Amino acid sequence: MTLINKLFMTGLVVTLALATLVTVQPVQAAADQKEVQHKTLGYATEEEAPPVPVVRAFPYPVSDYILKVDSKYAILSLETEDDVELTISYGKNNQKKDKKKNVKTIVTKHQKKFQDIKIPLVDNDQYIGLKLSNDAYDFTTTILVQDGKILNGLSLYSDYFKVDKFQGPSAVYNSYNNKNTEQEPNNTFSNADATMTGYDNVGSVASTDTVDYWIFDLKSRAFLNFYLGNIPSGSDFDLSVMNASGTEVVGGYNGGNADELKLNVDLQPGIYYIAVKHWAGSGSYLMRYRVSKQWPVVGSTKRSRGFDPYNDHYGLDITADPTETLMYESSDYYTDGCYLNKCYKGNQIVAFADGTVSVVDWNIGGYKYAVYINHTIDGQLIQSRYGHLYSIDPSLYVGKTIKAGDPIGYMGNRGDVFDGTGTHLHFATQNNTSLGSHTNATYDSLMVDPLATFFPGY
Secondary structure (H helix, E strand, O other): OOHHHHHHHHHHHHHHHHHHHHHHHHHHHHHHHHHHOOOOOOEOOOOOOOOOOOOOOOOOOEEEEEEEEOOOEEEEEEEEEEEEEEEEEEEEOOOOOOOOOOOEEEEOOOEEEEEEEEEEOOOOEEEEEEEEEOOOEEEEEEEEEEOOEEOOOOOOOOOEEEEEOOOEOOOOOOOOOEEEEOOOOOOOHHHOEEOOOOEEEEEEEOOOOOEEEEEEEEOOOEEEEEEEEOOOOOOEEEEEEEEOOOOEEEEEOOOOOOOEEEEEEEEOOEEEEEEEEEEEOOEEEEEEEEEEEEOOEOOOOOEEEOOEHHHOEOOEEEEOOOOOEEEEEOOOHHHHOEHHHEEEEOOEEEOOOOEEEEEEEEEEOOOEEEEEEEEEEOOEEEEEEEEOEEEEOOOOOOOOEEOOOOEEEEEEOEOOOOOOOOOEEEEEEEEOHHHOOOOOEOOHHHEEOHHHHHOOOO
16 A cells, blocks of 8 residues: 555544544433433532531530430430529420429529439420520520420520520520510500511510410411510410411410420411410510421422432422423533523522521532532431522522521522433432531432421421
């Protein structure tokens, strides 16, 4: 073969090879899209995952807190940053108006460390009130124990209040609480004082008063906590939540000046009234309601796929309702991550519970655009994950404190949304409690079903 023929044949081979590469690339990209769906969603290892933001675990002045139960006692260990007197009250968690005044107390001396204090379990549905006091403040919270199970823990996101003795009542709930003071008269439905989730409502009841009413409008179905506290010694006020027709949906009737706390009350949208009822004595009180759990998609409960670990699906797929909107067409899947290069926008996504933003990322494996939030729910370390987003709310940043119902972004079809799953939110919850701290790495064995665990009945 002549030199010219050899050069011609070499050039032909190179040309064919280049053409083959050009032809194969789209096919290979499609194959990659198909294959990647079987890989771990999120950060596969601790080395790959970004660090978890460092935040305070407990509200001031608490620096450490452990509560456990056995067959006869709840056993409390507590450390504080200041010397405080610890007063523990406990008794039956009365759900009905025929209450029994069975409040018992344990008082300890001023110190910073309280170790293995035994609190008798006197009923299968019991409250435990904790009050930390010194010359500067009173800190109060309530724990509920039912059938040997602790229903709520103590964290930055739990229900408590703190009174500054130098400045007067100063209710504390996270860093974003709002204050609301009653306007008399408010003793009927028609003149009830308006309030909102997370507001600290301060009122007072005289010996001649019978009730104070507060009103709120719940726009979508949610789980709510109701809290009544800061009741003066020698007084007894009760809590009742009623719907618009006046029917009680939940009530708290503990004896004495014990706090009232109702957890995770599942309510449908509508108008509701909170009544603070006089039983004995007089004085001020603090009342709060807050959304404890919020469905993560506004306007849609449609689901295309459930929690299915047997088929490697460790989350809940919630789809758009009524439909998604085509926002733009992309020429680059690897940049925009939209399935078939068409980028869709669906319903608004919100935080399902109070917590701290742990991840805000636009290129997480499998999820593409995603947000992670760390929570402490009933003493458990839960991380919620929101994947395949069209957009992320610009107000979010790692370390931000967030409330249930705060905006996360919008549903999309970025990342691994193949096999016809289309525009949806992949909502996942990982229980990190056994690790002792939160992590941004994915552990399939720690994933829990969001629907069964947090939204039974939805």
